[in-house]
Amino acid sequence: MVQRYVMAIDQGTTSTRCILFDARGRLVSLAQREHRQHFPQPGWVEHDATEIWRNLTKIVPRALADAGAEPGQVAALGIANQRETTVLWDRHTGLPVGRAIVWQDTRTDAVVEQLAREPGAARVRELCGLPLATYFSAPRIRWLLERTPGLRERAERGDVLFGTLESWLIWNLTGGPEGGVHVTDVTNASRTMLMNLRTLSWDDELLAFFGVPRAMLPRIRPSTEVYGTTSRVAPGIRIAAALGDQQAALFGQTCFAPGEAKCTYGTGSFLLLNTGTTPVPSTHGMLTTVGFRIGDEPAVYALEGSMAVTGSLVQWFRDGLGLISSAPEIETLARTVSDNGGCYIVPAFSGLFAPHWHSEARGIIAGLTSYITKGHLARAVLEATGWQTREVVDAMNADSGLTLSTLRVDGGMTADNLLMQFVADVLDVPVVRPMVAETVSLGAAYAAGLSVGYWPDLEGLRRNWHRAGQWLPEMDPARRELEYAQWRQAVGLTFGWTRPAPAAAPGTDVIDLVQADHRRLEELFRELRNDEADRGALVAELTALLAAHAIATSRVLRSAGAGVDIFTDLLTLTGTGADVDAEKALLRLERVVDEHIRAEERGLLNQLRRTATAAERLGLGRAFAAERARRVDQARAGGLRREPGTPVHLS
Ligand SMILES: Nc1ncnc2c1ncn2[C@@H]1O[C@H](COP(=O)(O)OP(=O)(O)O)[C@@H](O)[C@H]1O
Numbered sequence: 018m019v020q021r022y023v024m025a026i027d028q029g030t031t032s033t034r035c036i037l038f039d040a041r042g043r044l045v046s047l048a049q050r051e052h053r054q055h056f057p058q059p060g061w062v063e064h065d066a067t068e069i070w071r072n073l074t075k076i077v078p079r080a081l082a083d084a085g086a087e088p089g090q091v092a093a094l095g096i097a098n099q100r101e102t103t104v105l106w107d108r109h110t111g112l113p114v115g116r117a118i119v120w121q122d123t124r125t126d127a128v129v130e131q132l133a134r135e136p137g138a139a140r141v142r143e144l145c146g147l148p149l150a151t152y153f154s155a156p157r158i159r160w161l162l163e164r165t166p167g168l169r170e171r172a173e174r175g176d177v178l179f180g181t182l183e184s185w186l187i188w189n190l191t192g193g194p195e196g197g198v199h200v201t202d203v204t205n206a207s208r209t210m211l212m213n214l215r216t217l218s219w220d221d222e223l224l225a226f227f228g229v230p231r232a233m234l235p236r237i238r239p240s241t242e243v244y245g246t247t248s249r250v251a252p253g254i255r256i257a258a259a260l261g262d263q264q265a266a267l268f269g270q271t272c273f274a275p276g277e278a279k280c281t282y283g284t285g286s287f288l289l290l291n292t293g294t295t296p297v298p299s300t301h302g303m304l305t306t307v308g309f310r311i312g313d314e315p316a317v318y319a320l321e322g323s324m325a326v327t328g329s330l331v332q333w334f335r336d337g338l339g340l341i342s343s344a345p346e347i348e349t350l351a352r353t354v355s356d357n358g359g360c361y362i363v364p365a366f367s368g369l370f371a372p373h374w375h376s377e378a379r380g381i382i383a384g385l386t387s388y389i390t391k392g393h394l395a396r397a398v399l400e401a402t403g404w405q406t407r408e409v410v411d412a413m414n415a416d417s418g419l420t421l422s423t424l425r426v427d428g429g430m431t432a433d434n435l436l437m438q439f440v441a442d443v444l445d446v447p448v449v450r451p452m453v454a455e456t457v458s459l460g461a462a463y464a465a466g467l468s469v470g471y472w473p474d475l476e477g478l479r480r481n482w483h484r485a486g487q488w489l490p491e492m493d494p495a496r497r498e499l500e501y502a503q504w505r506q507a508v509g510l511t512f513g514w515t516r517p518a519p520a521a522a523p524g525t526d527v528i529d530l531v532q533a534d535h536r537r538l539e540e541l542f543r544e545l546r547n548d549e550a551d552r553g554a555l556v557a558e559l560t561a562l563l564a565a566h567a568i569a570t571s572r573v574l575r576s577a578g579a580g581v582d583i584f585t586d587l588l589t590l591t592g593t594g595a596d597v598d599a600e601k602a603l604l605r606l607e608r609v610v611d612e613h614i615r616a617e618e619r620g621l622l623n624q625l626r627r628t629a630t631a632a633e634r635l636g637l638g639r640a641f642a643a644e645r646a647r648r649v650d651q652a653r654a655g656g657l658r659r660e661p662g663t664p665v666h667l668s
């Protein structure tokens with residue numbers, strides 16, 4: 018009998034893989050090619066979509082040849098892809114409009130900040146499940162349409178098309194300019210910020226908010242469906258599934274039931290929890306996203322904690338610093354020391370993703386002393402992934418009301434035993450890894466195989482899951498809590514690096530929030546000493562922030578009414594510009610704020626560290642963020658007003 022296979026394409030951030038699987042879910046052949054990472058400016062990350070397509074045309078025939086298979090032996094093809102990465106191309110020539118803008122790229126920072134101030138901003142998360150951030154596609158489309166002459170008109174006419182990578186590859190595989198099928202799957206569409214999470218269609222309100230013409234968008238289809246048949250590269254193969262790579266990994270790990278979760282450790286790391294057929298809104302900085310949709314069945318949703326920089330921190334250690342020559346060497350180097358020596362690396366290279374969502378944050382190495390060696394730095398690199406996972410799991414537990422009891426893992430970084438042990442230690446739950454490490458590809462293959470009846474049902478797929486590795490928690494709880502507190506302190510230092518920190522995502526630790534305000538206030542006073550600074554803008558920000566911080570602190574953290582009344586000085590500062598009275602008010606405020614910061618950081622914040630649990634601090638953080646955001650909005654909208662019963666005191 019002729020062997021039949023399922024083909025998976027995993028179009029990832031660093032490489033593209035083509036894998037053939039057999040009916041037992043075993044890997045039969047694998048071909049892979051890396052593509053170039055372009056970093057034209059700090060914070061910019063680009064890929065050449067044509068290079069990725071060319072790579073695909075090489076690896077597909079190679080994977081077939083290695084398995085000794087003809088295209089006719091491939092029952093179906095499933096595609097998994099890096100999500101959010103934005104490609105625009107000309108429908109007639111098939112050529113991309115510039116390079117693809119990658120999910121890690123932060124160039125839309127200012128666009129996002131401007132959008133956040135627009136009237137519809139509050140509705141965005143409600144409609145699409147995502148916070149306004151540089152991570153997603155819609156701000157990138159807007160950025161491109163605004164900056165490329167004539168592009169908007171071409172997009173409105175449908176001459177220029179948008180797609181994420183699965184869309185681009187399907188269009189090319191099915192003929193490109195000669196009748197290529199322009200579709201996206203629902204999981205990828207759920208990462209654009211343009212799809213309504215409930216109707217699973219492009220949403221007019223979101224399209225208007227981001228200024229994206231409908232004519233350029235692909236049709237949204239389920240994750241499993243025969244979208245078309247390949248007419249190029251290996252003609253005659255049915256393209257029967259597509260999923261964002263993290264959703265594919267959820268599928269490949271057979272997390273089909275609500276409550277099941279996995280974390281994929283690759284360039285970035287992504288923890289997804291299946292929440293069933295109703296979307297669960299997050300109040301702790303998680304994303305609400307589509308997990309998968311099988312044919313016409315109801316969509317299954319997921320909560321996701323996305324960590325932008327994990328494996329790529331190891332790459333940076335290798336390529337940027339040259340301290341190792343291959344990724345696995347990081348473990349050897351880290352094992353030359355017994356702990357991190359007090360050193361923490363917070364890799365906010367693309368801002369901070371979940372649960373913080375601070376696009377303006379940038380990375381930091383904290384706790385340096387002359388004791389620190391490259392071994393300690395290697396440990397800090399690996400531990401950064403562990404602590405980010407801990408933050409995400411805490412937030413995920415708080416959002417879902419469930420307590421994660423085991424973590425299923427996969428991806429390139431799971432080859433690192435030291436790291437996997439550390440993850441088990443900081444989460445205090447067992448970590449397990451399945452036999453097939455290529456879970457993303459396996460998930461795409463499973464979905465495609467199901468779609469064409471190669472595999473009959475989900476239960477059969479579950480039976481293919483076998484445990485290959487397990488790590489059990491061993492860390493002393495007191496050490497875990499102490500180090501976690503230090504990690505969070507280091508995280509707080511990254512906020513507001515490129516510009517004022519935004520109103521914090523609900524659910525952030527109150528200590529981080531208060532400290533972030535303090536750092537910004539210090540910065541504003543410093544900037545105001547510069548005669549060439551934009552004084553009006555700085556004063557407006559300072560007075561709004563100071564009033565909001567004072568009210569939120571006294572309402573949420575201490576008894577109202579204590580301390581020095583700063584309201585009159587704030588009014589003088591805003592009302593009269595740079596005259597003598599305003600200068601005096603500014604000096605007085607600076608002194609009061611300076612004392613407040615020192616007293617609060619030595620006293621109240623340490624007291625909270627000692628006495629409040631992580632959950633209590635998150636709760637206080639939510640209350641603080643809400644009160645503060647309300648007061649900032651009030652101050653921006655109507656200027657400063659004294660409200661009866663709400664003294665503006667700093668103590
Ligand atoms: N032994 C290791 N220890 C730590 N990190 C590793 C190790 N091996 C690979 N990595 C990291 O894992 C990432 C590759 O994982 P992979 O799952 O292939 O990523 P992606 O699918 O995002 O391209 C790289 O960023 C690399 O630095």
Ligand SMILES: O=P(O)(O)OC[C@H](O)CO
Nearest residue numbers: 029030099100283284285
């Ligand atoms: O290519 P990966 O595996 O790093 O995954 C990237 C994610 O899909 C980004 O959201």
